[in-house]
Amino acid sequence: MKLHRKSLLVALLASIAGSAFADINVGVVVSATGPAASLGIPEKNTFALMPASIGGEKVNYIILDDATDTTTAVKNTRKLLTEDKVDVIVGSSITPNSLAMIDVVAEAETPMISMAASAAIVDPVDAKRKWVFKTPQNDVQMSTALVEHMTNAGIKTVAFIGFADAYGEGWYREFSKIAEARKLQIVANERFNRADTSVTGQVLKIIAAKPDAILVAGAGTPAALPQKTLKEKGYKGAYYQTHGVANKDFLRVCGKDCEGTLLPAGPVLVAAQLPADNPIKKVAEDYVAKYEAAHGKGNTSTFGAHAWDAGLLLQNAIPVALKKAKPGSKEFKAALRDALEGLKNVTVSHGIVNMSAQDHLGFDQRARVMVKVENGDWKLIK
Amino acid sequence: MKSRAIVAVFVVLLALAPLALPEFYVTLLNYIGLYALVALGLVLLTGIGGLTSFGQAAFVGMGAYATAWLTTAANLPAWLAPLANPWGGLLAGLVLTALVALLLGALTLRLSGHYLPLGTIAWGISIYFLFGNLEFLGGHTGIGSIPPLSLAGLELRDGRQFYFLIWVVLLAAVWLTRNLLDSRSGRAIRALKGGVVMAEAMGVDTGRAKIVIFLIAALFACVSGWLYAHLQRFVNPTPFGLHVGIEYLFMAVIGGAAHVWGALVGATLITVLKQWLQDLLPQLFGATGNFEVIAFGLLMIFVLHRAREGLWPWLARLVPAAASRPASADFRGESLGRRPVPAVGTPLLEVKDAVKKFGGLVANDRMSLSVSAGEILALIGPNGAGKSTLFNLITGVDPPTSGAVQFLGQRVDGQSSRVIARKGMSRTFQHVRLLPAMSVLENVALGAHMRGRQGVPAAMLHLERNEESRLLAEAARQCERVGLADHIHDAAGSLPLGKQRIVEIARALAADPCLLLLDEPAAGLRFLEKQSLAELLRLLRAEGMGILLVEHDMEFVMDLADRVVVMEFGKKIAEGLPREVQSNPAVIEAYLGGVD
């Protein structure tokens, strides 16, 4: 209660002092604890690296943790909107939380930039979703890249093993759709829990189905378990992972069992290996340098980069919106939404963004690359 | 009176809250209301009934998913079409939850001791993963775009509007629960924790009582889930997992698991604390780490160290205690129906060659005795002779290994104590089995349980006040009869042991038995008290009751009993008139040892 009254007093004084000095408030909801912590923590860390002012106005980032729980995500969103009076919401880290937040932000007519994977968050753009944008590549795009690579490599059958949660479920949905279209046969569909100590049963079933390749749909170090078990049981086919494993810890835990693994990823993962004429290279390396300066060499996570991209989108859209309205007002939020929708050719660490009224993600095929694990590190291929 | 005034003020404040408070606080109050509803079920189930359940979150999920699916599914079968709206969803949810609760209850409520909590964890986890794996329920991604509730034409979209619905439902649930606990069924429920054997001997169907509270707790959870689905308008499995089930139990215990208002206190404290920590800790420690959960855990340990029974008892002490019961023993009511009294001399109880073995130990070795109406039979013998075992055999607490027990001409060996009690046999216990927190009057009223008829629904709506006042009047009469009229509102546990034994007798009498079994009723009584007790027993005998009495006080027994049976090492060694038995050499040897 005391804090609330104090901030109320400050806000009152600030508003008396002159509305020209209104701060821009960005509300952030991330899953910094709970099962999605490996996504949320780098995202949370990234907000500390963002600029303190945009377009001449001070920016406040108010960060709340939703513990990977939808109820908490919605509660936090309501708090940010009604108590902290934010102009824009960034979050959450995972699909179910983001989907639950859509209703709230639409009612409050506030733009939202999600950092979660599913295309369903922004597609189709209807009365509610017109307020929602996202920065991670859709699972559709990543699946397409994977399937393409597989079919090009002559793979006919593939086994799928994914997390028993929204991530694995979403991946299976998209992957199986595209696989069917490209005549790629899925011979096994297994699930495992993040915290499982062993996946022997699933692996044995997969091996019995004799697939040409395996796709593991997990995020973070737990995705190493099926791969290590498969290697242990002697599987000799091709290993594919998803962009969820694009961090150093995965390589550390997986060790030599992951040599030769293929995965689609955002360009930021291999920023140093991008050709010099690629506009994404500069932006990506900038983020990597900043993050690694604060958190140690090699610790960049592509999830953190999604948060950085959200920041970049805001840095481009806010000045446009400032021309139309003052921060803290309803008009500003509408203007910000319009500005976000109107972004063209904005280079972010994961790609180049071209938003439109039907496309609130804005990526094209430059936003993903195929990466191979070589000598314990990421190597850009294609 | 005062406590009612406090409740009234509280309700008024609640009603004004959404008009005065900022929106987020109203949001918080909404969540508090939802959680408190589930915690209330847990108070009934765990705090009062002693059945620890971690699985309430699964029932919340059922209520939420039932309505979510019915209101959003595209291809509903035709017979479900009339239910495709929020109120239909509520009905479907309640029916589904009731069915599942009855099934799970039948399976797991039989589990004794520690097996039960694990059983609840087991199905809690199963149901959670079931939610996540069923495609038509949206899988792990969930179901969105749930339509809002409409109440009397008004769409409840706003948190402030929903607030009233949630709190009306919660307060109604609190009212229903309090009514339930303050009734005949309520006494049965309160006997579940620590008094099952005794309650069964008084004719209480404890198995049924367990199912009832389990069902009520599940239904409360279901309603909470339904409200949640229409408040948030998005459901996915995460709010219904085991960790949330644990949190509900947490709220109930912190708030005061054995107290109805404890649910509200617990829900409020936990929700507000989490919010407060979320605001405060980043200011203190910076945004680098996540300290909320740690601080939360530490604070909860601190609270439990200081308030083991939860916060409500501590809070209630701050408010000057109101007189919770009407001052005068003004319990008037027509008397309850009485059982026809058998004529004096009718054989009531016949035990023929009863044998009870515990492994290799023979506790009762072909014991036979008989008791007639209008007679007092004393059963005496040294410690360890098997007298209490014989009592348990006769009253159905333990079945005999072999042999026959006949009561009023019917075979009763092997039947449950509840059935036998219903036939007209009532007893007291060697180790006093009272419910210490309940008043003397209510303990005695428990004895009259079988003489009432009104069930749980009537109790919850307080439609059984007439019968209740008659039951309490009967209990007051029995208390007066045994000389406890001054103590009827005292907590039974606060009386000295001797008086507690008298309470047990009053309770046994309240059942209107024709055969009374008393296990050492005079132990711990002073001389004058023993005299009054003897007077009472003589009076009962004169009215035609049969009494089987176990006692060690020879003076008391010899003056009172018509016949005496002596046991030693499980066998009958003498029977006859008191004087005969006293001079029997075998009896003397058993008590005093032989002369070698």
Added chain:
Amino acid sequence: MDLQIALLLGQDGIVNGAIYALLALALVLVFAVTRVIFIPQGEFVAYGALTLASFQTGQTPGTLWLLLAFGVAVTLIDAPASLRIGKGRFMRLLGWQIVYPFVITVLVLGTGAKDWPMLLQVVLALAIVVPLGPQLYRLAYQPIAEAPVLVLLIVSVAVHLALVGLGLLFFGAEGSRTPAFSETSIDIGGLTITGQSLWVVGASALLIVALYFFFEKSLYGKALRATAVNRAGARLMGISTTLAGKLTFLLAAAIGALSGVLIAPITTVYYDTGFLIGLKGFVGAIVGGLASYPVAAAGAVLVGLLESFSSFWASAFKEVIVFTLIIPVLVWRSLTTHHVEEDE
């Protein structure tokens, strides 16, 4: 499914079951003496594993700071009473709670422990995590040792939340593995049995036997059990109930930390791994009626086997199958055990 696969699944089930059994045994142990359902047992496993992993990557494990912090807290709380008892007592208190953690800190910070031989690293990890057990007992449970089982359970939940939160803080969200003790593996008829899994199964078996004999046959064991049945009576018989509690928690922490060190090479351990394996160990412990070690271990192995086979048959429904099948087992156990009504 052919025989080969069945054997492989069976082997997997037994190894996992042995891991759960290690937890089940510790849970039965703690309950039998203190009536605490020790949910945080899994955290000791995670702490043990992750502390060892920290040494191997050259980082300072956060559990070290926890040891120091607990040491200070215990000293502050116990100092007045121990001073009253005598200088010797106070010196012992300081020695264990301040000097010992200080020495360990100096060792770790000074040498980094990265290049130490594996065995010494294990000993050091144990030296840090095991004392946390009795300290935790002193801080969280001793003040409410007589409380009803439900309150002790809720306190356990709170302790678990705090320890998991600390685990995330100390070790981050990503998991770790450690290299195996030995790279040996034996081939029997197509089955590959790794040396590490033999260590795990062997440790479980040894513990079952040791605990069974200790508690059933030895006087000390019976004395410890007496404190759970009747605290006042035990004290009247000269059994120190607080010492019993601390000893039990020391044993439990030792079993936990050792389990962690044993399983870290076979599976990735995360800051929250403890809860789920603790839960499965809990299932085993309950099957054993929270009283019998062999039956608890059998229950844990049953869970492991059920898991293994159902992850082959229908991996998405694995949890549903395992936990639904546990219910009949519970019903069976409940019917065959005589339950004593607990007086409040």
